[in-house]
Amino acid sequence: MKISNVILMACAMACTTAQAATVSGGSLILNIDRNALAAGVTLDNTAAPSIYVEEFFDATAANRTQTQLLNDNTPLDWSDYAANEISATGLQYAVNGLTIAVNPGGRQNRPTTLDFDPNDLFGTATGSIGLGGVIRFRVDVDRPNNRILMGDMTLEYHPELEGASPGRSGWLLVNHIGFDADAFELFDVATNLVGNSLTLTGNLGYGWGIDHLGATDARLSDTRIGNFSFQTTVVPVPAAVWLFAGGLVGLCRLGRPKERSRL
Incomplete structure (x- = not known):
């Protein structure tokens, strides 16, 4: 030759x-409708909500172990549900970089590996966006099994899921702490890629990772339980x-x- x-x-x-690009910086903000969340969970044994947000740990808690996240800020009075619940809105996750520090015990925080052609985001996207932050939910069962963590998540696009039902976008938030499972499905997503700015907005639905709490019927009905916004910067290879x-x-x-x- x-x-x-x-x-x-x-x-x-x-x-x-x-033509390849990835993303850097930015954040994901979750706004969970606490009443809609609780309404879809059938595991409900007392007058307390079936599930609610008890604590949120942002990206600055990346050095805490899974055990610490489960036990930090333990309430003095477990029966005082109103005092133990925090707002489920404005929960902010940071976009992880291409590399991350070594995870402490039980953690599965992941780097950002998303790669795509800016001219064809949906046709070329591979990998995922790592997100720093963990939600601790209280569920209405007996101690010590009444807390679950959802975090060390990745934002992923699965084209085979798009359009499977009205509003389904193919975007998922996948939990990796404790177990790998879809935490939330993202519906009615509006994607905006202008210059070097990528934004997504839409609604939250149950992921199958909450089925064990009795949310299967609500998930299969594509119940919306809140909304989200995501913003990041597109950078070349x-x-x-x-x-x-x-x-x-x-x-x-x-x-x-x-x-x-x-x-």
Whole structure:
């Protein structure tokens, strides 16, 4: 194969690679409707809500173990449900970077591995967006099994799920702490990619990870239990690839025969 053909193929590969992008920074904000959440969970033994948010740990708690998250801020009076419940709105998760620190015991916080072509997000998206933060729910069963954690999540796009029922988007929030399971399905999602800004907004539904609490019927009915907003910055592939592409362009120029000087 001629050297010129090799150079042209390499240049074409560099141009193709240069279309790849990932995301950096930003946050996901969950607003859970506490009444709708509780209404869909049938595991309800007392006058207390069947499920509610007892605590939220943001990304700054990444160094805490799973056991600490389950036991930190233990209420003095377990029966005082009103005092133990916190607001389920404005729960903010940070977008993880491409690398993360070593997880402490029981944690499964994950890096961001999303890769896509900005010109075809839905047709090319692979990987996932790591999110820092953990919700602790109280459920209406006897101690010590009345707390569950949902966190160390990833935001993922699964095209095979899109349109399976009205409003279903293919976007999922997947729990990784304690067990791997869909925490929330995302419905009615509006995606906006303008310049280097990517935003998603829409509604929350139950994921199958809450089925063991009796939410199966509500999940299969696509019950909405809140809303979310997500914002991040789109960035190109690592600079090394761009430098590689630039070097190939230079190589292409060097590979061209020099014009003879005119007299």
